[in-house]
Amino acid sequence: MIEHELADAANAFATLDLAEPLLRGIAKAGFETPTPVQAAVLPVALQGRDLMAAAATGSGKTAAFLLPIMQRLLDEPAPRAGTRALVLVPTRELASQVLDHFHAVASYTRLTAAVIVGGEPRNHQVNALRRNPEILIATPGRLLEHLDTGEADLTDVRFIVLDEADRMLDMGLVEEVVAILNHAPGERQSLLFSATLHRRGIIELADYLLKDPVSITLDHPRTAHPHIDHQIILSDDAAHKAAQLQRLLTAAEFDRALVFANTRAGAEQAGAKLVAAGVRAVVLHGELDQRERKRVMALFRAGTVSVLVASDVAARGLDVPGTELVVNLDVPRSGDDYLHRSGRTGRAGRRGLAVSLVSAPEWNRMESIERYLGISVERAVIDGLKARFQGPPKRSKPAKKVVKKVVKKLAAKRGANAADGAADKPKLKERLRERKNIGKRRKPSAKPAAGQGVDAGFEPPKRRG
Incomplete structure (x- = not known):
């Protein structure tokens, strides 16, 4: 066989x-x-x-x-x-x-x-x-x-x-x-x-x-992996995110999970909190020496630890079979970074899940990533850890009555005539000097000089000095 x-x-x-x-x-x-x-x-x-x-x-x-x-x-x-x-x-x-x-x-x-x-x-x-x-x-x-x-x-x-x-x-x-x-x-x-x-x-x-x-x-550079589901969970602040991450990793069923932070310090803090909470986790970032990096990756590949917390430096080049969950503790800086992070899961025909914890300052960036990649992101909530932040308030459309009133005012200003639909002629401003000259004969202008046109009566001002 x-x-x-x-x-x-x-x-x-x-x-x-x-x-x-x-x-x-x-x-x-x-x-x-x-x-x-x-x-x-x-x-x-x-x-x-x-x-x-x-x-x-x-x-x-x-x-x-x-x-x-x-x-x-x-x-x-x-x-x-x-x-x-x-x-x-x-x-x-x-x-x-x-x-x-x-x-x-x-x-x-x-x-x-x-x-x-x-x-x-x-x-x-x-x-x-x-x-x-x-x-x-x-x-x-x-x-x-x-x-x-x-x-x-x-x-x-x-x-x-x-x-x-x-x-x-x-x-x-x-x-x-x-x-x-x-x-x-x-x-x-x-x-x-x-x-x-x-x-x-x-x-x-x-x-x-x-x-x-x-x-x-082979693929459009913005094409998201077809075997990956995308979710966002709204968060209030860093402490709230830490609690949500801990609950997510302890409640979800997975063999291996990758957690990404935007900075080395963020990755170290998240890893320390997970270990203190009893989660089997290790941290990978660019400041580790090669011997320590090999040890960390060996533990993760062997399944000795189930969670790897990594900084952005390690987002590419990580290829660990069986990674079923990717969590963005921080929203990536760009759509391409999001694509590379989420691409660590959903491999070899298996489905994967990419979850992003999004706070209020990160909302616009997450929205731009969705538009850039053309992906549909589902909203999820962790029981007991729902955020006060629920996205930006929706802008309400102006009421129809208010719109009609504004239009009516504009029409009145433009001199709209409701009876015959004809617009009134614009009112000309009357000057005082024009009223004084009513009934008086205008003095004839000087004769045009030879070779000049009909506007030859204009004499340019003399230069000073």
């Missing part, structure tokens, strides 16, 4: 002309059929073309760029070469996720990969670089440090991938990315992946990185 299922999965990808070791790895990893982004990207990338692709979060784009690179590395073996493929990602969590995908698919090949990120001991990374892994997965900052000291060498790189390029723009990593690209040879294949290609700065970055690229857009 198992061999039959593996054969079906391999047959689904066989039309993409992948090597037999990769097909076996794909089947073992449980990939049954190519996702839309994989079906669109793989044929183009296997031809060696540069491309820029936009697809929804969780659409399978990691395998979409790893598989063609691995296939081309197998087709063109170079045992004495250094690193030949570079994958740049914005966060350490996303780097670990890409490495996990590589290990899942490359189990029947002899290809190797290494991760270079900040927060880890440099000597371990130097040893990994000396082993010349075929694929290097890195965050820009730490890799640039190794390049500046000569510990990393990109001379043999033939494939470069920029994953989550829009996130790199948000984090101000563009200068480091450009500096890294200057260390790589010009003859290479480059792939750029982003949640949206319409973001300001993406096109400029693509022009610098890519040559005659193919553009692929």
Whole structure:
């Protein structure tokens, strides 16, 4: 039975002309059929073309760029070469996720990969670089440090991938990315992946990185995930939100839940209050060292803790199967941030729930997110914790009688005649000098000068001095 299922999965990808070791790895990893982004990207990338692709979060784009690179590395073996493929990602969590995908698919090949990120001991990374892994997965900052000291060498790189390029723009990593690209040879294949290609700065970055690229857009950048339900719960203040969050996490049925705060301090405070209330929770933010981040993620992935409280820095790159609930303790700063947060749930065909706790100062921002994404958000209430704030007051329309009265006044001012419907002529202002000159003969004007028209009687004023 198992061999039959593996054969079906391999047959689904066989039309993409992948090597037999990769097909076996794909089947073992449980990939049954190519996702839309994989079906669109793989044929183009296997031809060696540069491309820029936009697809929804969780659409399978990691395998979409790893598989063609691995296939081309197998087709063109170079045992004495250094690193030949570079994958740049914005966060350490996303780097670990890409490495996990590589290990899942490359189990029947002899290809190797290494991760270079900040927060880890440099000597371990130097040893990994000396082993010349075929694929290097890195965050820009730490890799640039190794390049500046000569510990990393990109001379043999033939494939470069920029994953989550829009996130790199948000984090101000563009200068480091450009500096890294200057260390790589010009003859290479480059792939750029982003949640949206319409973001300001993406096109400029693509022009610098890519040559005659193919553009692929699978989903509208504002398209919300179809398997996610959206709710808002109105709140009064931070203390009220803390009580609502605690009740929500203790009453709801879920295996794993992600709670997002806009700041590191907010994430730490929320995590401490949940732990004090007996909720199994851990906190993830950008100030943790790599060892602590790995420990936190390991606890969450294993199910030892059921709640992960994260700051905005960790919103992307978190891919934990079985996450059923996402809670926005703070309303995200933009619709794109909301999309990436909510995209942590509702994966692999399972339904997910995204709940936002909204206070009065956040109301307008939440409304703008709804309009931006075109989503319908259901209102929910937690028993015993209903907010005094119930949204902005509705503006009442003026009564019909008042409207009629105003119209009647305007018509009277304009001199409307109710009898025949004809408007009276506007009353002209009578001047005193005109009354004095009634019955008097007007003096003839001077004769026009030769060559002048009918208005020649006008004499321009003389210049002063």
